Amino acid sequence: MRHPSLQQCATIILLAWQSLSLAAERVIPIDPARTDKPGFMVVIEAPGHYQLAGNLKVTDANTTAIEINADNVIIDLHGFAIQGATRCQQLPAPCWPLGTGNGIHAVNRSHVTVRNGIVQGMGNYGIYLESNSANLDHVVLSRNGHGGAVFFGGVISNSVAETNGGDGIFGVDLKVNRNIMRGNQLLGLAAHGQSSFSGNKLSANNGNAAQTNLKSAAAAGNTCNATACP
Template sequence: MAGGKIKEGGYRDMCTIGKIVYCVALSVFLVVLIIPIRAMAIVVKINQSKAINGNVTPGDSPGFPVTISQPGSYRLTSNLTVTNANTTAIEITTDDVTLDLGGFLIKGPTACSSGNPVNCSPIGTGDGVNANGRVNITVVNGTVRGMGGDGIVGGKAYRIEDVHVISNGGDGIVGGYGIVKENTATLNGGNGISAGGVITGNTVLDNGQNGIEAVESTVLGNAAFDNVSYGLSSLNNGGYANNVFSYNNGNGDQVTGGNETGFNVCGADTICP
């Protein structure tokens, strides 16, 4: 101190005898605050090498599926390639998981050809991502192609966004009640999307069954083209608005079920079905 004033210089100079307690309390507060933030920021990386070696999370055996058994954030850092149509790529066995595909591809051995019917071979039980029965699951930002079963199985209270599901033997995206937003589902052997909740901003085309099969859902702003069955099959009185359905169901009715709650385009008509 000089002239009765505390020398300016920041946090360190505040630690005069009269302010020791303040400094200790502030330091403890910062430690308590920063450590949880750093812990929350941890993202577990998944790639082909780690999948083959196993132990991505406790109980994850070498090879596929990669088992995610702990809540948290996960990100692909390479493509994942599965060679058996009956093998799932990623199995989520816990709640509260965010999986960022990182723009990468989960690829299986199945190929589908367009037509009526859509033919897929080989078909099997292996899914790209399976979180069946789990809660609070998020899958974003990537592609699932060529799985023998479904592309993504979302569980319930989930979010699937910005994902391309292509040429899978079963449905493209499957889930209970959640959010399915801004995805593309193309040339899957089953439905493009089969889900409940909010289905919005998706593009579904050339799928072997319905473009969208919605259960008690709000279906907003989607586009469905050239699907073998309906563009939208709405079960249990859901609502739909601001969608475009065209060339589905052999140019027959584009929609079955549900309540038209706003403007839609069904083929050349603005009244559905």
């Protein structure tokens, strides 16, 4: 029996690696017309890189746009928006209608990333990620009924939380870097545990009272109503 040469073995390994790489990089489109089950428009059940193919419109304040039931998931909004029916046009008056629907929701998951788009008008929160390694980048969270984003562990960067009906960003054990938080009904940033923030701009939150519960180091570069955060 003839055995393959070292070169042939190397070629087989390379082809297998390339196949795995292509599979890992494959983008799975999310059809905006998708309705997986009552109360949830899109349910993610497997790891992967998912990408919106258009604006995802949610007409009910109690419906969640994207529910994540898997680890190792990337949601690329691809410049599109998740659009709910809630309006917060006259803060500090309450947003209406309120509900239980979130833009993107995950509980007890790891390695979840959301990036590149807008989440607005949800009845509950724009994004709610209960994950030990969540990442939010280049996302606008606007006019969501109970708040912009809720994170339990993770990094939020290069994003905007504005005119939400609660805190702009709320969470535990967060790293919050280079974001804008403005015009939210409660705090711009409410963070607990081992949280840190740097390079953020907070303004007109909480009726122009305290902008955040965190104390800012002088070198962190955070501003509250255009002056250094205390």
